[in-house]
Amino acid sequence: MDPEEADLFYVPFFSSLSLVANPIRSATVNVSPNRTVYNDEQTQEALMEWLEEQVYWKRNNGWDHVFICQDPNALYKIIDRVKNGVLLVSDFGRLGANQASLVKDVILPYSHRINSYKGEIGLENRKSLLFFMGNRYRKEGGKIRDMLFQVLENEQEVIIKHGAQSRESRRMASQGMHTSKFCLHPAGDTPSACRLFDAIVSLCVPVIVSDYIELPFEDVIDYRKIAIFLDTYTAVKPGSLVKLLRKVTPERILEFQKELKKVKRYFEYEEANGTVKEIWRQVSLKLPLIKLMSNRDKRIVLRDLTQPDCSCLCSNHSGVHTTL
Structure with a gap:
């Protein structure tokens, strides 16, 4: 070459x-x-x-x-x-x-850490309403996690657990996502986390509470069809999040699952027609x-600039900003 x-x-x-x-x-x-x-x-x-x-x-x-x-x-x-x-x-x-x-630049999905869900769409085996497992205490935008724990930990049909990464926690997370209708995705130390992609390959509808998140491959994936987005203010109001999720009809959840199954390949690094191929397509653009x-x-001639020349860097708006 x-x-x-x-x-x-x-x-x-x-x-x-x-x-x-x-x-x-x-x-x-x-x-x-x-x-x-x-x-x-x-x-x-x-x-x-x-x-x-x-x-x-x-x-x-x-x-x-x-x-x-x-x-x-x-x-x-x-x-x-x-x-x-x-x-x-x-x-x-x-x-x-x-x-x-x-x-x-190009936004990459994290490699999912739990096993993909191999079953068909359906609600028969998804008895829990909402699942979250992860570190309760994070810095910066992740401070919302502790607030969510406070408003959700006593709700019926909600499983919310504090835990660090381990083989056992991954097994429990896999079981939780495969048996829940929705998966909570709050910000951590940074706006994104691998949990979102674990949820996608589990056909567990993500509930994203991260005001500054950027998502991979948005020219080919309409995330409104596969996830629910909530601003942090609404999410931490007592009873608000659970009330909203209970209003989602079984038919709508099945629609979410159907769309998740369609886009699942974009988050499988092992797939020949999956993540790696899409990353390089994005780069080619x-x-x-x-x-x-x-x-x-x-x-261009040398110019005396008082600030960095960011002529092509005009849409980074996802740095962590929070008053929480």
């Missing part, structure tokens, strides 16, 4: 894995001087140094390069140096308006913008 003919360059750096692999140690912990300790920041810097030496990076100032940074903190050390590229992210919760946007910005960069 001739790189001269390439429209895009994928940078195969697993930024989220690098972040997770980076050890967190107290300054008082002694480490053997002969032992090599992995350092995510150093790895990011090494990646950037290598990129900046590459002729194809220099050719278009990085506009035609694609990076995966799905963890909210992935590539945090060099994000301002790669922000021209196409960023594959879960949301914009910790990215500035001059770093990422729907215009140039950015090509006209990449050409435009590359050509614009080459002709």
Whole structure:
């Protein structure tokens, strides 16, 4: 393959894995001087140094390069140096308006952590009204979780549990989503979470309470057909959420399930016609913008700007803002 003919360059750096692999140690912990300790920041810097030496990076100032940074903190050390590229992210919760946007980047679904529901649509085995299992206490926009616990934990037909990630909690979450009509999806530390995609593949209708969430593949998926959206003010009013869900007719729930089954493949990374194929289709749609910005960069004169030039970054409105 001739790189001269390439429209895009994928940078195969697993930024989220690098972040997770980076050890967190107290300054008082002694480490053997002969032992090599992995350092995510150093790895990011090494990646950037290598990129900046590459002729194809220099050719278009990085506009035609694609990076995966799905963890909210992935590539945090060099994000301002790669922000021209196409960023594959879960949301914009910790990215500035001059770093990422729907215009140039692509929202990825999290890989679901529980088993897909293999049965048919129906309500016979879904005896619970609403299910949630997760960490009750989160920062920033996730403060709403504690409020929801307070208004929901004593409601009939509602299962709401506090719990951290483990094999047993995943088993319980799988059972809960497969036997409930609705699944609660509140914001966490950032607007999105893998729970939404667990619910979708479980055919458990998501109830999204996250004012600044961005969702994957919205040009092909109308989320109003597969989910219920509530603003945080309405959701935390005592009795309001449960009252609304009880009014949803069985026929309407079956319609939701039917639509969930239709779009389920978009959230299956293992499917040949699933998530990965759709991600690259989404990236390909950015090509006209990449050409435009590359050509614009080459002709533009140096300007004395008092603020960042975010000409193409005009629709990042999902950073966490809350008064809760």
